[in-house]
Structure formats: C-alpha cells, structure tokens
Ligand SMILES: O=C(O)CCC(=O)C(=O)O
C-alpha cells in the first residue's frame with residue numbers, strides 16, 4: 001500500500017544494530033522515498049543542546065536591525081552565502097507558474113572546512129561552490145555554533161545516504177565517494193509574523209521540490225505550516241515531532257533513481273492572520289548536495305530490463321547552479 005502520510009522512522013537500529021536491523025530501517029526509508037519523498041527521523045544522534053544553541057543564534061541574528069543584518073548580504077547571485085531579506089527569493093520561481101516572493105528571510109553558509117590552497121576547492125572548476133562564508137559580527141558565537149551544527153548534520157546525511165544505498169540494493173558505501181567533498185548548505189530561515197494579508201498566491205515558501213540529494217529540516221514544535229503533495233494529489237501536513245528531523249529527497253535523488261523515488265512538491269503555508277500560530281517561526285535547513293563533480297546518472301539497480309534512463313547525466317554542481325540562480329533572479333527579471 002502506498003504511504004499517503006509522512007512516516008516516522010527510528011534510525012537507532014541503523015546506528016547501533018545488526019546488519020538485519022540496518023536492512024529493516026533501510027527498507028522503511030526506501031518505502032518513504034518511493035511513496036511520498038519525505039520521512040521524519042528520530043534516533044538521529046544529534047545533540048539537542050547543539051540544536052537549541054543553533055536556534056538561539058538564529059533568533060539573536062534575525063532580531064538585529066535590518067541594516068545590521070544587511071551588512072552580511074549575499075555577495076553574488078550565484079553564491080548562497082549570508083543574508084537574504086524578506087522578498088529576496090521565491091521558491092516557486094523554479095516552476096512554470098511562479099507566485100510572488102516568499103515571506104521569509106534567511107542566513108546561509110556553505111562548507112566550513114575547505115582547505116585553503118587545494119585547487120579542487122579554489123580553482124576555476126570549483127565555481128562558487130566553496131565561496132567563503134559571510135559571517136556577521138553579532139551574535140558572536142554564531143560562527144562556532146553553525147560550524148558545529150553543519151558538521152553534525154553532514155554526518156547524519158552520510159548515514160542516510162548509506163541507508164539509501166542499502167535500500168536501493170547497492171553497497172552501503174556506494175555514495176561515499178560522491179559526498180566526501182559535498183557542497184551542502186545550511187540555512188537559518190525565519191518566517192516573520194505577518195502583519196497584513198499576503199499578496200494573492202504569496203506563501204511563506206511557495207510550492208517547490210528541493211534540488212539536491214536530500215534536505216534535513218528542523219522545525220519548531222507547533223509550527224504546522226509545512227505541507228507535501230502526496231501521490232493522491234492532496235496537500236498533507238508534515239508532523240513536527242519533538243526531537244526529530246524532517247528529511248526529504250531532492251531532484252538529484254529522483255534522477256539518480258530514474259524516478260523510482262519522488263522529489264515531492266512541498267510548501268509552507270501562511271498562518272491565519274489573527275491566530276496564535278501567526279508568530280515568528282524559525283526553520284533550520286540543511287540542503288545536502290553531492291560533490292560538485294559527482295555525476296548523477298541512473299543507478300544500475302534502478303533500471304528494469306528493457307528500460308532506458310529518463311535523464312541525461314548531470315553533475316551535482318551544474319544542477320545546483322542552474323536552480324539556485326533561478327530562485328533569486330526570475331522574480332527580479334519579471335519585475336524589470
Ligand atoms: O521551513 C520549512 O518548513 C521548509 C522550507 C523549504 O521547503 C525550503 O526552504 O526548501
């Protein structure tokens with residue numbers, strides 16, 4: 001039976017169990033990726049103290065005056081670094097019928113430990129993927145906390161890629177070489193309390209699918225705004241459970257699996273204006289992206305006899321650039 005709601009899966013047996021237990025978790029993960037493209041994970045091994053500290057940093061940063069936040073503005077359209085103010089992006093711009101810009105502001109970082117003098121990271125082929133981070137002066141501990149959070153969630157992503165490999169009938173370490181120099185991004189996102197009605201069609205985050213291998217999202221308990229479109233075409237809310245992360249696969253994983261798995265449309269809806277839910281909400285989002293030169297092409301186990309690959313091979317880096325640039329520029333282009 002196809003899952004119509006997002007399942008909650010405990011990763012503990014993967015991290016500590018026998019190989020039979022690993023297989024069992026992998027099978028649950030695989031079903032979620034095939035049926036609905038989203039899962040909620042508990043037993044992930046990341047410290048709640050670190051997550052709380054990251055929330056504290058996000059709150060302190062977004063509470064600063066706009067002029068101060070703007071000192072860390074995104075340096076270039078193809079570099080997802082630093083601050084992006086409300087109205088600066090529209091996730092639905094990647095679709096054919098874009099809505100007005102999203103009602104959110106964000107602060108983004110990329111990999112934090114690229115070696116300074118290695119041409120893989122600094123040469124022309126690296127493009128903007130290892131662009132330096134833009135750190136604000138305040139709050140003073142934001143850099144240290146975000147760096148630690150990035151590393152912790154990156155390790156979780158590696159575990160989940162290994163679960164993906166097992167569930168796809170591949171060696172557990174099949175993806176390791178494609179993600180060891182990954183170009184992931186961490187975004188602190190704030191959806192401000194809304195003080196007037198949004199424009200027609202305007203959401204906290206417009207309908208979109210994510211671009212990379214997977215997204216690992218932390219939301220506040222009580223923030224019910226995230227919805228996914230299930231296989232029956234209905235928007236269904238994603239449960240926000242204390243101590244868990246929401247994980248979804250992105251377009252690259254759908255392409256890698258030749259559409260066996262689904263990179264599901266999702267959106268963040270507005271709270272009713274005069275309701276308790278209408279308050280500042282913070283999401284902490286890790287977009288996992290394989291190494292820029294990892295070629296994403298139909299996996300050998302995802303091709304039925306007689307079937308042909310549906311997608312041309314694409315590098316992780318090229319795929320990301322084409323989509324992120326669109327997310328920030330289409331709206332500007334339309335307005336001009
Ligand atoms: O904040 C959320 O609930 C999800 C946001 C999202 O889907 C995104 O930024 O890609």
Ligand SMILES: [Fe+2]
Nearest residue numbers: 209210215266
């Ligand atoms: Fe998303």
